[in-house]
Amino acid sequence: MPELPEVESVRRRIAPSLVRARIAAVDVRRPDLRAPFPRHFVHRLTGQTVVALTRRGKYLLASLSSKETLLMHLGMSGSFRVVRDVPAAGSRSREATNTPHDHVVFHMSSGKAVVFNDPRRFGVMDLIPADQLQTHQILGRLGLEPLSNEFDATALARACRGKKTSLKAALLDQRIVAGLGNIYASEALHVARLSPRRRASILATPTGAPREAASRLVAAIKQVLEKALAKANARQSGAVDRDSRFLVYERQNQRCLRKNCGGTIQRRVQNGRSTFYCPVCQR
Numbered sequence: 001m002p003e004l005p006e007v008e009s010v011r012r013r014i015a016p017s018l019v020r021a022r023i024a025a026v027d028v029r030r031p032d033l034r035a036p037f038p039r040h041f042v043h044r045l046t047g048q049t050v051v052a053l054t055r056r057g058k059y060l061l062a063s064l065s066s067k068e069t070l071l072m073h074l075g076m077s078g079s080f081r082v083v084r085d086v087p088a089a090g091s092r093s094r095e096a097t098n099t100p101h102d103h104v105v106f107h108m109s110s111g112k113a114v115v116f117n118d119p120r121r122f123g124v125m126d127l128i129p130a131d132q133l134q135t136h137q138i139l140g141r142l143g144l145e146p147l148s149n150e151f152d153a154t155a156l157a158r159a160c161r162g163k164k165t166s167l168k169a170a171l172l173d174q175r176i177v178a179g180l181g182n183i184y185a186s187e188a189l190h191v192a193r194l195s196p197r198r199r200a201s202i203l204a205t206p207t208g209a210p211r212e213a214a215s216r217l218v219a220a221i222k223q224v225l226e227k228a229l230a231k232a233n234a235r236q237s238g239a240v241d242r243d244s245r246f247l248v249y250e251r252q253n254q255r256c257l258r259k260n261c262g263g264t265i266q267r268r269v270q271n272g273r274s275t276f277y278c279p280v281c282q283r
Contacts, residue, residue: 003182004058004180005228006228006232007074008232012233020051021050022047022050023050026046026106034121044068045064048065056139056142057179059072068129071126071139072124078118080116081117085108101117102116142174143176146225156203156210157211162201165200167199167203168197169270184221187248187249188223188224189282190220192216193216194216194283196268196275231244250276251265253265256281258278261278261281263278
């Protein structure tokens with residue numbers, strides 16, 4: 001499932017075709033994705049201008065001139081592509097929608113069509129009135145953005161104080177860190193030299209003050225996500241990614257890449273998710 005870097009990369013790629021453009025028409029090819037589309041979905045979108053396209057955790061948020069916000073989630077297999085959308089013989093060109101699993105097409109006044117393709121249909125689209133954004137059942141529960149200044153050792157320690165769950169499970173809890181998923185949680189714990197099996201409570205003192213491990217982990221999370229974003233931007237611009245290796249993710253039974261470690265990456269299942277780590281350098 002796409003995580004923060006991948007979703008942010010999608011945002012940057014499709015924003016030029018959406019922002020400050022009017023939604024001339026919307027094609028919805030089925031009644032639902034993971035959940036049904038909201039009532040009057042096409043009518044509420046048609047004719048609206050996209051004022052801004054932002055990201056919150058793993059969600060894309062298109063602010064509309066109607067003061068509603070279009071919330072979009074890629075699910076496990078969802079993707080967006082942008083194509084030319086030139087009217088032909090009095091109707092919209094079919095160039096935009098000739099691929100299987102194209103479920104939603106936004107025809108924009110920019111001359112582009114933004115197409116949502118989702119073979120497994122775990123994606124989500126919803127329309128949220130502006131006055132309900134902060135209390136929305138999804139957005140209202142999200143924790144801090146990990147690349148924000150507000151996300152620091154103090155904030156992470158406070159959120160993990162007294163928690164008996166594992167560090168890995170805590171990082172996957174979107175109420176603690178928004179946008180972090182299985183891949184980058186494993187990667188960040190390796191960078192921070194912390195075992196994913198340790199209790200999350202080790203990050204805080206009994207009073208909730210941050211321990212040194214919290215500072216290491218926050219720095220590692222930011223480092224891992226910024227590196228992933230740089231790689232995603234490089235791929236988007238056509239640059240060659242000369243080092244696409246993960247440090248631990250899906251590298252079970254391979255040597256740890258940390259200098260002078262000598263350990264072997266192991267895989268364990270935690271809360272139904274695969275965890276990859278080095279038992280030698282991650283304590």
